[in-house]
Amino acid sequence: MSETAPLLTVEDLSVEFRTRDGIVRAVDRVSFDVRWGETVGVVGESGSGKSVTALAIMGLLHPAGRVTDGRVIFRGVDLLAGGEGQRRRYRGRELSMIFQSPRTALNPIRPVGKQIEDVVRRHADLAGTRARDRALGLLAEVQIPDPGRSYQAYPFELSGGVCQRVMIAMAVACVPALLIADEPATGLDVTTQAAILDLLKQFAQERRMATLLISHDLAVIGERSDRIVVMHAGHVVEMARTAELFRAPRHPYTARLIASTPRPGATLGDLKPIPGGVPDLRGNLPPCRYRARCDRAIPACDEPPLPRVELTPGHTVACRVPL
Amino acid sequence: MGVPLLEVHEVSRLFPVRGTRRWLHAVDGVSLSVMPGECVGLVGESGCGKSTLVRLIARLLDPTGGRIVFDGRDIGTVPAWRFARAAERAWIQMVFQDPVDSLNPRFTAFDTIADPLRRLGVAPERPRLRDRVWEAADLVGLSRELLGRFPHQLSGGQQQRVAIARAIAVRPRLLLLDEPTSALDVSVQVVILHLLADLQQKLGMTYLFVSHDLNLVRLLSNRVLVMYCGRIVEAGPAEAVFNRPDHPYTRALLSAVPVVDPGERRPRIRLAGEPRSPVEPPATVCRFYGRCPEGFERCEREMPALRPIDRDHQVACHLFESRPGTTLGE
Amino acid sequence: MRQLLRHGRYVLTENRLTLGAFALLLVFVGLALVGPWIAPYDPLATAAAHKLEPPSRAHWFGTDHVGRDILSRVIVATRLDLAIALSAVALSFVLGSVAGACAGFFGGWTERVVSRLVDTIMAFPLFVLAMGIIAAVGTSVVNIIYATAIINFPFYARLARAEVNVRREAGFVEAARLSGNSSARILAAHLFPNCLPPMTVQASLNMGWAILNSAGLSFIGLGVRPPTPEWGIMVADGSAFMVSGEWWIAFFPGLALMLAVFCFNLLGDAVRDLIDPRRRT
């Protein structure tokens, strides 16, 4: 496997959900890639399709959801073409995921150490005390004090921050090539949040683990990512290296998003709202889903398809009239 | 300096811990004052007691001890269940964190806004009531067509506007804002913050703005209180606290806030371990001791009191008592 | 409201079974209203010459051991069976929801009294308790209603208590307090209306159970007295003839009973879908 090829390539991924009130096109022709060892941030407001994209990559979509189009190529293998059995072999071993609200994301009636051990036994071919030792080692690696006691603890006895550490231990147990972190620090305290993100960064550096970091918080994404994918209403609207994105955002939505995010030193007057709301993803949608909120729209914006322009190498934008 | 609108003296609130005879000290001897027309920010992490404190001030909860003085009258002695009939009820209102949770799902926007007007006797008769509801809706920028809708038919931003309209309909003097934007998307958050700033100007209200997000608190507040484990550890003008934090906890908190531009990052102060349990914490140990990177033996012997280190700036830390007038080595 | 109607239409048209149940309900309600006038025979008239006749043109459902027309008796019984179940459910709904809501809201001694009462009732196997009550106070229609209402009471009281309890700390309750509502008003005007939907679901799911219970009491001889036409007694009347092959005496009233319960159960599920589409299983 050549390491110049991206680790993960998502190509034209589309996901639909069937609901009582019609079909929701939650993700529409989303494309991006993740290279070996890098951290890619995905940012967007609620309903932008960032979590759905992640779950589709993992093959963990809710039964009402369906991938209608596209490919997910991980280490040269199309995960969508293969069956559930194939995906199961990748999951937890080479491709891991951690979730928001860690306390409910762990089995409430199984000691957390056992839950880590389950993963170790499954993927690392360890058994008996060696699996247990490995689980204890992982608890120590994620800096949980007193691993011996924490091993026996149940999620309800632990704080949200510690539960998230346990989930990270499960995810990195088998040294995956890619970790998808879906809002890993949302809902945790500021100091805990920083500690969790530090931990993820440390693993990423030590093990050359690539990370797909998903958050609604532009500050978190900006601080932690090498590259950023901006999503809006199921579309990727812009993709660029972090510094470049903040220095010169080209999509009107990205610019608005940056302008509306509070940052130290900014006054209330400096912050500009984004007009309108995320469009209803049911029924007929215009080619550009930002059209109704955009103040730069021209008649050509109503004509399909949604453009995808590479302005400079590595900086693409889905807009006919980029800034 | 005029007379404070709100003065809280050594207020505390204990809750029984289920299944034991022990008590949880949610708020433990907190004192603060709010001047008319100010916006005071209250920051702290989840479980630090800030929600309990605002509910004590809002008179939704009864304090275990201490005094709550509003406009010169001790309102802490009126039991919460009877406070609905107190004269001050209309003067102290509140906006809650989650608009979905704080709006009655079976009330239309109109009924929600009209409820305090009806109950608090400001505008009982029908045509006048409608005018007052419309007026409140106009103030928060809620179009009148939306007034007939139920909460689930409104967007998150519109829901929060309804909640704000309800709170300001009776023209309160003190508006308590309990994380008013943390359930909203960032694009809506800005809109609501602008709205709150405008309303304060227009109606001359006083704000107590509670949030865990320091970036937000600094946008609206003149003065900031930092709470940790049931106690206030630092208080001072917003500029001073954010630019020159003194208490080790404030410093750690500020250093953990994510910043977009890597150039602006302060060196991270890492905190060890977990916060101290609020269940019957020892009265003679600083609450931050054990996590504090600067802690020393005196912190284990004696609880530091909130003391002025500068004009208007107070810190509860022994570092400043032993070396008065100096700040931590920067 | 319009949304609810549209949703209602959706529930009815998407699920033919529900539509069928709805039609069946109309039939039962119709029979309950006009039964005595459309029954082909007098339900009490005996005819020794025509006893134990199998279903025929003259007697669609056959005749029983004293020659009464079973079809007429099944039709006429509808009103009594539905009335007993409906009154019992209504009674326990009202008492249970008020007691439970107060317990959940005020806590303290109110809660202790209500939960003692509920615990005591629930400590009995419910049908056994109903038997005990009827045995003590005597068999009459009113007593069956009371007994059925008593054993249904805990379900409503518990549900109302739980529903009020989860919302007691909700933001809108705190907001109502800030708006100057008294406690009683918060409970009556803000909390209770929000608890009604799940209570309604419980009531509609409970109807079938109430019918089964009262018919069961009649079947063992502790309910409505013969010769009053009632489905439970009619099945009991026919039970002795099952072993000798005269199946129709017990079969048709049993079938009517089953269909009625079936219909209420399906409608209960439909009401749940209508009110709470997320909890669809």
Place this chain on the structure above:
Amino acid sequence: MLRMIGRRLAIATPGIIGVIVVTFLLNRALPGDPAAYFAGPAATRQAIEEIRVKLGLDRSLPEQFALFVRDLARGELGTSLTSGQPVLAELLARLPASLELTLCALLFAVAVALPLGILAAARPGSWIDHLTRVIVTAGNSLPIFFTGLLLVYVFYYLLGLAPPPLGRLDPFASAPRTVTGAYLIDSLLMGDPALFWASARQMILPTLTLGVAVLAPIARMTRAAMLGVLSSDFMRTARASGLSPATLLYVYALRNALLPVLTSLGGVFSFLLGVNVVVEKIFAWPGIGSYALEAVLASDYAPVQGYVLMMASLYVLLNLLIDVLYGVIDPRIRIET
């Protein structure tokens, strides 16, 4: 563990006290003058008064209650008017017949409903899911006396496969020596397979009747609990970790789903104890249900009172057992108490 059982017992105590009070009050609520009633229609006034004193009916209500509790503590439940035998002895003699039937029915229902509910939840929309739905909806609507009679008609009258519905053994066979009182077990202890088969044949229809009635709620609960667990956050984490399907289903999903099912078993058992009366009537089963029913119809109140008390105590015991099992599975209960 012992502490937990103790705690549960403490929680159950008010219920037990309530049961005793209610049973006492039910007895006092009997219409008319109980003394006159017990004395019989031909008694003189003096005889009635004597009986009133003998029964303690001349005392105040609290005193009567004290006497009632004292008798209860000594295990005295009074004597039956019709048979003249002590109620407790008669109840105990008939209890095994009822328990054997109830437990067999419960076992049967659980054995069928649990796999059905699990499979239905694991494959939503499949034929087994639809089958489960049909069974659940139909099972909830079946009057138990109606199914019992239909089974008798089909399997006894039409097909001749089942023995006549006349008790635990046909009249010509002799009962096994009493060890546990359950014929299935006692016959095996005696080493008499023919007798075992004879009693098993008698058991089949009543067991089916009871079992079919409680199949539905168990299957429904299992399916709902499994569906809830399968769509939970922690199952998503477990699947994201690539755990094997067997681990996912048995170690992660099933154990969590069993908790609500276990709770619902309490209600199911309560239902079974109640409808025992109906089934025992149909199949002439000589259990405590039919005993109580005869007593009710003969207005013989002491046996009814004893029966109600015994049923309630059984039910309290069972709930205790369920609570203990719950604590074994769920650490949240075990650790917090």
